[in-house]
Amino acid sequence: MIELKTPAEIERMHVAGRFVAEVLSEVGKLADVGVNLLELEHHARGMIERRGAESCYWDYSPSFGRGPFRNVICLAVNDAVLHGLPHDYVLRDGDVLTADLAVKIDGWAADSARTVIVGTAAEEDLRIIRATEEALEAAIEMARPGNRLGDISAAIWAVACDYGYPVNTEFGGHGIGRTMHEDLHVSNKGRAGRGMKLRPGLTLALEPWFARTTDQIIYDADGWTIRSADGSRTAHSEHTVAVTEGAPLVLTRRGDEGFVLG
Template identity: 85%
Template sequence: MIELKSPAEIERMHVTGRFIAEVLTEVGEIADVGVNLMELEHHVRGMIKRRGAESCYWDYAPSFGRGPFRNVICLSVNDAVLHGLPRDYTLRDGDVLSADIAVTIDGWAADSARTVIVGTPAEEDLRIVRATEEALAAAIDAARPGNRLGDISAAIGAVADAYGYPVNTEFGGHGIGRTMHEDLHIPNKGRPGRGVKLQPGLTLALEPWFARTTDRIVYDPDGWTIRSADGSRTAHSEHTVAITEGAALVLTRRPDEAVAA
């Protein structure tokens, strides 16, 4: 069931979103050559505890995972792109790190992800990160009342096509509100003019992610970490947005971003 949120409820989600933006800003600042993924995990645990927030990931046990997830942030490196289980891995020069986090504060959720390059960036890695960011901006621009869900998917897919990246549609965006995942699946490719009509009060997590040369995925033995099937590098960008009477309100926008507010 699709639940439209009131302006007051959206503002409560915005409170959560601002905290998530703070977390991902700090993760981007801390991630450096020689930093262990578990250091990042424990840093974020501390931030969540101090804020009085609750992780949406801790004990999360969907059908595709292997047992409950016992971490508070997904950290995916290089060819890993989604649901990366934090582990004893020390970041190296040139690593591509995708960080994804969802929490609730006072019962309202927000979800966001960013990809950063550790140390010296390779041009092809900068390119795929830029592609996901541009796809996310295009998705946000399409998230307007009167448009349809397919317009968002088509906007993401058009950017992927322009860059020459294949698109996997198994995992994508979703509804969000009182829980991390609410009704509506938003594939990262689709046909415009199709699907649910967008209305003010609809809250969505939009999350384009691409692998450089494949749309196929494989799972690590941990049952969670999703990688590109051919080992090509990946990137992931995500924001929680609210449909308004005009441009979408980005609830998880970080201060350093040039996306619509």
């Protein structure tokens, strides 16, 4: 069931969204050569505990994972892109790190992801990160009343095509509100003018993610971490967005938006 949120409820989601943005900004600053992924997990966990927020990931047991997930942030490196299980790995110069975080505050959720480069940036890594960021902004622009869900998917796909990146359709965006995953799957590939008509009060987590040379995925032995099937590097950008009477409202916008260096 699709639940349209009131302006007051969207503002409560915005409280959670601002905190998610704060944590991801901190993680991006801390991601440096020699830092262990478990250090980033523990830092995020401490911020969540001090804020009195609730991790949407802790004890999460979806059909596609080997649950329960016992971490508060997803951290994926290089060819890993989704549901990265934090583990004992020390970041190296040139690594591409994706951090994905969802929390609830006072019963309302927000979800966001960003990809950063640790140390020295390779141009091809900067390029794929830019592609996901541009695709996300294009998707957000389509999140207006009267447009259709397919307009969002088509906007993401168009950017991917412009950059020459293939698009996986198994995982994409989703509804969000009282829980991290609500009804509506938002594919990263679609046709404009198709699907449900967007209405004010609809809240979505939009999340384009691309691998450089494949649309196929594989799972790590941990049952969670998803990688590109051919080992090519990846990037993932996500925001929680509310459809309003006017312009889309991005609930997880960061103050350091657009910076891809860790």
